[in-house]
Amino acid sequence: MSRIFKFNSDVDTDQIIASQYLLLPNIDEMKEHAFESLSTDFAKDVKEGDIIVADENFGCGSSREQAPAVLKALGVKAIVAKSFARIFYRNAINIGLPVIVSKEVYDYVNDGDTADVDMNEGVIKTAGRDFNCTKLPEYMQNILNAGGLIAFLNEDK
Amino acid sequence: MGHTLIEKIIMRNTGMESVTPGNIVDVNVDRVMIHDIFIPFVKDKFEEMGFKKLWDEDKVVLIYDHLVPTSAVEDVRHFKIGDEFVKKYGVKHFHKADGICHQLMPQMGYAKPGNIVFGTDSHTTTYGCVGCFSSGVGYTEMAAILGTGQMWVRVPETIKIVINGQLPANVMSKDIILRIIGDLRSDGATYKVLEFSGSTVDAMSVSSRMTMSNMAIEAGAKAALFAPDEKTCEYSKVEMKDVEWLKADADATYCHVMEYDAKDFVPSVACPSQVDNIKAVNEVEGTKLDQVFIGSCTNGRLEDIKVTADILRGKKVAPYVKLIVTPASRSIYKEAVDAGYIKDLVSAGAIVTQPGCGLCCGRACGILTDGERVLATNNRNFLGRMGTSKVEIFLGSPATAAASAITGEITVPGEVKLQ
Numbered sequence: 001m002s003r004i005f006k007f008n009s010d011v012d013t014d015q016i017i018a019s020q021y022l023l024l025p026n027i028d029e030m031k032e033h034a035f036e037s038l039s040t041d042f043a044k045d046v047k048e049g050d051i052i053v054a055d056e057n058f059g060c061g062s063s064r065e066q067a068p069a070v071l072k073a074l075g076v077k078a079i080v081a082k083s084f085a086r087i088f089y090r091n092a093i094n095i096g097l098p099v100i101v102s103k104e105v106y107d108y109v110n111d112g113d114t115a116d117v118d119m120n121e122g123v124i125k126t127a128g129r130d131f132n133c134t135k136l137p138e139y140m141q142n143i144l145n146a147g148g149l150i151a152f153l154n155e156d157k
Numbered sequence: 158m159g160h161t162l163i164e165k166i167i168m169r170n171t172g173m174e175s176v177t178p179g180n181i182v183d184v185n186v187d188r189v190m191i192h193d194i195f196i197p198f199v200k201d202k203f204e205e206m207g208f209k210k211l212w213d214e215d216k217v218v219l220i221y222d223h224l225v226p227t228s229a230v231e232d233v234r235h236f237k238i239g240d241e242f243v244k245k246y247g248v249k250h251f252h253k254a255d256g257i258c259h260q261l262m263p264q265m266g267y268a269k270p271g272n273i274v275f276g277t278d279s280h281t282t283t284y285g286c287v288g289c290f291s292s293g294v295g296y297t298e299m300a301a302i303l304g305t306g307q308m309w310v311r312v313p314e315t316i317k318i319v320i321n322g323q324l325p326a327n328v329m330s331k332d333i334i335l336r337i338i339g340d341l342r343s344d345g346a347t348y349k350v351l352e353f354s355g356s357t358v359d360a361m362s363v364s365s366r367m368t369m370s371n372m373a374i375e376a377g378a379k380a381a382l383f384a385p386d387e388k389t390c391e392y393s394k395v396e397m398k399d400v401e402w403l404k405a406d407a408d409a410t411y412c413h414v415m416e417y418d419a420k421d422f423v424p425s426v427a428c429p430s431q432v433d434n435i436k437a438v439n440e441v442e443g444t445k446l447d448q449v450f451i452g453s454c455t456n457g458r459l460e461d462i463k464v465t466a467d468i469l470r471g472k473k474v475a476p477y478v479k480l481i482v483t484p485a486s487r488s489i490y491k492e493a494v495d496a497g498y499i500k501d502l503v504s505a506g507a508i509v510t511q512p513g514c515g516l517c518c519g520r521a522c523g524i525l526t527d528g529e530r531v532l533a534t535n536n537r538n539f540l541g542r543m544g545t546s547k548v549e550i551f552l553g554s555p556a557t558a559a560a561s562a563i564t565g566e567i568t569v570p571g572e573v574k575l576q
Contacts, residue, residue: 010343010344010431012539012540014537014539014540014541014542015539015540015541018519018541019518019519019520019542020519020520022194023194023224023229023231023232023235024231025231025234036541036546037540037541037546038540038546039546056344057343057344057347057377060343060344060377061279061537061539062278062279062293063276063277063278063279063281063293063294063295064195064295065195065198065295065296065297066198083344083347084347085344085347085377086347086348086377086379087279087292087293087294087295090294090295090298091294091295091297091298094295094297094298095295095297137181137311139181139309148297149297149298149301150202150205150206150297153206153301153304153305154206154207
């Protein structure tokens with residue numbers, strides 16, 4: 001079971017990981033500072049396999065790939081949002097972090113609820129319901145299935 | 158069936174006879190831009206992918222700007238890694254202290270009309286000012302382009318934005334794009350392209366257009382395009398006959414059309430802490446300020462500095478306000494010196510800094526702390542962007558910023574003369 005961490009709309013990449021931490025030498029050092037400006041204990045509380053559920057436009061703002069990278073490094077298994085900002089969405093798939101569009105899940109769950117996420121079927125079981133999520137275009141699904149762009153390109157060779 | 162600007166660029170690039178929004182196509186990248194913050198990550202991923210050489214050394218531009226000059230010891234590591242990368246892989250175009258990447262790319266002719274360019278920064282949309290399809294990517298994707306010269310893109314839908322007529326005397330292109338972002342909201346153009354046209358746009362300088370394409374990402378846009386005209390050709394040093402193909406067809410298909418009458422625009426600001434939280438300046442007039450910032454890849458060009466100098470000439474910045482002015486490139490800085498604008502600014506009490514991104518990305522040259530308020534001409538007012546998360550950031554035009562620096566509070570500017 002995954003614990004749900006719930007976020008509002010327009011979560012920007014500066015909130016996920018602020019610019020001043022981008023100079024730290026690696027993602028593991030950066031990840032402790034995730035969502036710091038929102039004064040949450042997210043970075044401490046999140047466990048391997050947990051998920052983020054968000055309203056519209058998750059990941060808007062900068063092109064920093066460190067934003068999805070710190071969330072993945074903290075153990076986030078998937079992000080379910082009503083919509084995603086474009087660069088964040090591509091970056092997440094390129095590093096093998098599933099980003100799932102669902103217009104419904106957000107409205108049915110509370111922070112701290114649990115969910116079962118079936119990535120293959122694109123189904124999220126939570127709040128006593130099964131939610132079917134929008135599937136990725138095949139090209140992007142193949143990158144995600146390979147575990148990200150590096151693995152995908154290496155498969156090609 | 159006709160095509161939009163973005164479709165024309167993708168068709169020309171791929172040799173495809175027709176493309177439709179939703180198609181996924183591989184494009185041939187004309188140029189890439191990498192900046193100092195992300196070069197260590199790009200290098201790691203490039204080598205992890207097993208590439209031994211760049212696909213084309215001449216098409217790679219590395220620009221140091223976010224950390225210039227260094228403000229912390231760890232910044233130096235990025236320069237060392239960048240310097241080594243240039244040497245090892247033979248990068249042809251390298252700028253260590255010439256200005257902000259999004260100014261240099263069109264200014265130096267790296268991004269030209271009809272090109273497809275990707276950069277490791279979200280404001281890469283800027284080069285749409287000369288009719289270039291340019292967009293931001295992450296470091297993994299950049300590493301893949303460096304090795305292959307290719308990038309897959311989904312052909313985007315286009316929102317057509319038509320602006321006709323004469324702007325009010327105190328309105329700049331910054332006020333236009335702020336209003337449009339307010340109307341679209343911060344995700345209103347996600348996955349889409351903005352295509353600007355109309356007599357107001359035709360009358361604008363390339364610099365004014367640059368401010369608008371720069372900020373298109375704040376509505377989520379993938380790119381923001383202006384069809385090239387005589388001014389573009391002069392700026393980009395290309396012949397009109399070579400770019401005549403680059404115009405939208407009259408029967409092109411748009412997902413949405415927005416029409417504006419220029420006389421309806423007013424000086425505007427984005428209020429804390431989202432770029433789509435737009436108000437007219439007169440609604441927040443009198444709000445006390447601690448600092449004013451004029452510069453960045455959004456508004457650090459010669460016309461912006463001229464407007465600032467015209468307003469400040471013979472006047473003084475309010476005693477409790479720090480006014481920081483940052484030209485977008487070294488050549489702009491020199492032109493501003495030659496024109497006497499820098500003397501006007503310094504005489505009025507401004508701090509004029511070297512070109513760079515330091516303050517806009519919250520790293521150096523004027524960062525703020527809890528309870529302080531700044532009016533700035535850059536492109537983002539996110540929480541914590543220019544200091545701590547308890548700093549209030551308002552975004553406005555250089556004219557609004559300069560007028561406010563004198564009074565020490567948010568102020569409606571008087572008449573603006575760009576030329």
